[in-house]
Amino acid sequence: MTESRSALEPREDAGRATAEDGVVILDGPDGVAVTMTADAAEKTAASLHEAAKKAREHLARG
Amino acid sequence: MLTQNVLRNRTSELSAEERSLLEGAISRTQFFPAGAVVVRQGVPVNVSVLLVAGLMTRHVDARDGKRHLVAVHVPGDFVDLHAYALKKLDHDVAALTDVTVAILPHESLERIQQIDPDLTRRLWFLTLLDAATHRQWIYRLASLSAMQRVAHFLCETNARLLAIGASDGSSFALPMTQADIGEVCSLTNVHVSRVLRELRELGLCQFRSSHVVITDLRGLAAAALFEPGYLFLNPQTAARAAAQNGEANDRES
Numbered sequence: 001m002t003e004s005r006s007a008l009e010p011r012e013d014a015g016r017a018t019a020e021d022g023v024v025i026l027d028g029p030d031g032v033a034v035t036m037t038a039d040a041a042e043k044t045a046a047s048l049h050e051a052a053k054k055a056r057e058h059l060a061r062g
Numbered sequence: 063m064l065t066q067n068v069l070r071n072r073t074s075e076l077s078a079e080e081r082s083l084l085e086g087a088i089s090r091t092q093f094f095p096a097g098a099v100v101v102r103q104g105v106p107v108n109v110s111v112l113l114v115a116g117l118m119t120r121h122v123d124a125r126d127g128k129r130h131l132v133a134v135h136v137p138g139d140f141v142d143l144h145a146y147a148l149k150k151l152d153h154d155v156a157a158l159t160d161v162t163v164a165i166l167p168h169e170s171l172e173r174i175q176q177i178d179p180d181l182t183r184r185l186w187f188l189t190l191l192d193a194a195t196h197r198q199w200i201y202r203l204a205s206l207s208a209m210q211r212v213a214h215f216l217c218e219t220n221a222r223l224l225a226i227g228a229s230d231g232s233s234f235a236l237p238m239t240q241a242d243i244g245e246v247c248s249l250t251n252v253h254v255s256r257v258l259r260e261l262r263e264l265g266l267c268q269f270r271s272s273h274v275v276i277t278d279l280r281g282l283a284a285a286a287l288f289e290p291g292y293l294f295l296n297p298q299t300a301a302r303a304a305a306q307n308g309e310a311n312d313r314e315s
Contacts, residue, residue, distance in 0.1 A: 001099055020252055020253075020255075020256050021252045021255075023250075023252055025208075025250075025253055025256065026250070027207055027208055027209075028207055030205065030207075031203065031205045031207065033207060033208035033211070033247075033248065033249055034254060035250035035252055037251075051209050061131050
């Protein structure tokens with residue numbers, strides 16, 4: 001019997017953002033399914049970018 | 063017969079005697095128009111409601127005013143049998159379409175419990191079916207993508223309606239709006255709209271004018287990661303629900 005993947009592991013695959021009828025839809029990774037306004041999407045993108053930068057710094061510090 | 067769809071084509075079906083006893087426990091039938099709240103959260107109840115015709119929902123109203131559908135019921139479902147033990151519900155039960163329900167006083171259910179342990183066990187089975195379905199809905203929302211969620215809901219609804227003769231295995235009336243499906247799948251209307259378009263473009267199913275046509279049941283079930291085991295259908299119905307019997311609408315057959 002193979003061990004199931006833990007749902008709590010960080011995902012290595014990216015979500016997919018697309019525009020639809022004037023809003024932004026974010027699909028994935030995993031069960032993520034969110035619709036945002038363009039403004040909210042841009043703020044989320046900036047927040048993600050900043051968080052990713054800090055996460056890399058954590059890794060660099062070891 | 064008002065109870066004809068209760069446990070129909072499930073792994074635990076009612077005997078003729080049990081069905082007769084359950085039928086005799088019904089005190090009356092009642093009509094509710096679409097949108098009516100049939101059982102309200104927190105209100106003490108001394109009857110339980112069996113859905114005879116139409117579709118009903120259970121929904122939770124959050125404090126921020128958002129409504130969330132947590133169950134969709136089809137004819138034959140005992141929508142609040144759990145109220146027999148709980149005596150009040152932690153959610154509303156409402157009519158999604160015009161519905162006819164059969165009312166069973168709790169004192170009649172008490173009598174069944176006293177005189178017929180086998181029927182009592184089957185009624186328990188009904189509430190366990192509800193629990194199994196809820197577990198699957200949690201899984202669906204927690205782990206599936208938007209497309210998988212919608213596909214899974216459509217496969218599940220097809221299977222449940224197939225069991226009561228309201229789907230031919232690939233085509234059924236679904237008097238729900240895209241917003242309703244969105245509430246079931248925790249998706250916005252625009253997201254549901256896109257997913258339905260993608261399912262159509264993939265040749266899996268079409269949803270138009272409150273009617274679903276599944277053009278590739280095996281493909282839709284695969285896309286949804288749908289396995290009907292949790293619905294406890296009899297083997298023939300389960301095989302048809304999962305397109306494991308060479309259904310004519312399979313593109314591969």
